[in-house]
Amino acid sequence: MGIVAARHRGDLAGVQALTDAFxxxxxxxHAFLLLTELALAITSDHTGRELPVIVREISLRIAALAATD
Structure with a gap:
């Protein structure tokens, strides 16, 4: 979570230091996978939408972004 907080406040040196700690x-x-799963679960709980639906929508958006590069 420290990486997310550092990134949010624009502390790129802090982000780098925290990622270097791995x-x-x-x-x-593994750490980023756990953070992703947590964020998706919170999103699902907050919106009431099923996790697979959210994951599918994100996957489609990523694919669309990749296609524009």
Whole structure:
């Protein structure tokens, strides 16, 4: 959560320092996966929409953004 807070306040050096604290890429990926799952669960709970629907919509948006690059 510290990474998100640092990024939100524009502290890019803080973001870098916090991400460097992970010992390897697998640990970093796992942490970001957990954060993503938490954010999606909160979104689902708050909106009352099913998690798979939210994930599908995000996937489609990512695909659309990738297609414009």
């Amino acid at each position: 010992t390897d890429d697998a640990e970093r990926a």
